[in-house]
Amino acid sequence: MSGELWPWLVVVTGALVTYLPRALGVLLSGRIAAESRLFDWISCVAYAILAALVARMIVLPSGPLEDTGLATRLGAVAVGVGVFYLARRELLLGCLAGIGALALFDWLALL
Amino acid sequence: MAFRFDHVTAFGSERAAFRGGLRLALGVPVIALGASYLGFGALVRESGLGLWHGLFSSATTFALPGQVLLVELYALGATLAVMALAVGLSGTRLLPMTMSLVPQLRRPGVPPWRLYLAAHFIAVTGWAMSMRVAPRLPAEERLAFFTGFTLALWLSVILCTAVGFHLPGALPERVTLALLFLNPLYFLLLFLTDLSQRARTLALLFGALLGPPLFLVEADWSLLFAGFLGGSAAFLLGGRRR
Numbered sequence: 001m002s003g004e005l006w007p008w009l010v011v012v013t014g015a016l017v018t019y020l021p022r023a024l025g026v027l028l029s030g031r032i033a034a035e036s037r038l039f040d041w042i043s044c045v046a047y048a049i050l051a052a053l054v055a056r057m058i059v060l061p062s063g064p065l066e067d068t069g070l071a072t073r074l075g076a077v078a079v080g081v082g083v084f085y086l087a088r089r090e091l092l093l094g095c096l097a098g099i100g101a102l103a104l105f106d107w108l109a110l111l
Numbered sequence: 112m113a114f115r116f117d118h119v120t121a122f123g124s125e126r127a128a129f130r131g132g133l134r135l136a137l138g139v140p141v142i143a144l145g146a147s148y149l150g151f152g153a154l155v156r157e158s159g160l161g162l163w164h165g166l167f168s169s170a171t172t173f174a175l176p177g178q179v180l181l182v183e184l185y186a187l188g189a190t191l192a193v194m195a196l197a198v199g200l201s202g203t204r205l206l207p208m209t210m211s212l213v214p215q216l217r218r219p220g221v222p223p224w225r226l227y228l229a230a231h232f233i234a235v236t237g238w239a240m241s242m243r244v245a246p247r248l249p250a251e252e253r254l255a256f257f258t259g260f261t262l263a264l265w266l267s268v269i270l271c272t273a274v275g276f277h278l279p280g281a282l283p284e285r286v287t288l289a290l291l292f293l294n295p296l297y298f299l300l301l302f303l304t305d306l307s308q309r310a311r312t313l314a315l316l317f318g319a320l321l322g323p324p325l326f327l328v329e330a331d332w333s334l335l336f337a338g339f340l341g342g343s344a345a346f347l348l349g350g351r352r353r
């Protein structure tokens with residue numbers, strides 16, 4: 001295929017297959033009441049999928065984070081969560097403490 | 112902090128809800144997601160794709176894991192069928208996400224096309240925040256809040272793709288690590304603000320416990336398995352909502 005067209009075909013395909021589950025979700029949700037048990041079950045599945053995704057990003061990351069140790073990442077999560085609760089559930093402070101701890105622990109691990 | 116979303120119960124009008132969503136996004140959410148898209152922009156350049164391909168992907172796909180997969184597979188010379196299957200599988204999480212959020216955004220008088228448009232902007236950050244905030248808002252403010260929040264994310268994600276494309280390797284390595292780590296940490300803390308419902312709390316716990324081991328066994332399907340098993344167990348054990 002010509003060099004000009006192929007990349008566009010790739011990104012358009014990516015967009016279409018990603019919009020598909022979103023559109024299907026709107027279509028199927030037409031019969032779901034926000035107070036129904038089916039709605040509760042689907043919400044549980046969605047939350048579990050995302051928790052699995054987040055856990056994987058922390059425990060088994062891909063990309064540059066792969067080079068940090070598991071203890072470094074888990075320690076940074078512990079600091080972030082600890083500060084988050086100490087700061088009366090302030091997301092910003094928890095995030096800053098967590099990424100600061102990651103940079104610090106990663107530096108200490110190399111000493 | 113001047114604005115804390117966990118105290119918000121009403122903005123007063125649709126316009127105020129839109130602005131409230133916009134304002135709430137312009138902070139940690141935009142930084143956490145934008146940082147990841149800087150990485151995506153750099154990845155686009157490394158893979159040999161052009162800037163406009165990357166911008167198009169961010170604007171029309173707006174789901175980072177699928178976009179990263181697509182670009183990686185493109186660089187490896189995969190066929191279109193393989194790419195469609197892998198990205199489609201990764202995007203399957205958007206189905207239960209959309210099905211659980213849209214019933215809360217819907218109300219009489221809102222035409223279906225607005226929901227189909229809103230669905231394009233459903234991705235983890237906006238979904239998690241809206242699942243938290245929307246139920247407490249009056250029905251007529253929910254879609255406006257969601258639109259304001261995700262529009263700010265969408266625009267900054269496109270901008271960050273461009274910046275990342277032009278600045279590969281410009282940041283010190285440890286800063287890059289910290290920014291990449293912000294994304295999962297932000298999601299984790301956001302979920303921790305939402306532990307009032309037993310079934311959802313159990314779903315988060317089971318999903319987190321099942322995710323990594325299942326990923327080692329079967330990477331492609333692990334998220335769906337973890338979600339289906341963990342979510343169903345949580346649903347059965349969690350009992351009825353208050």
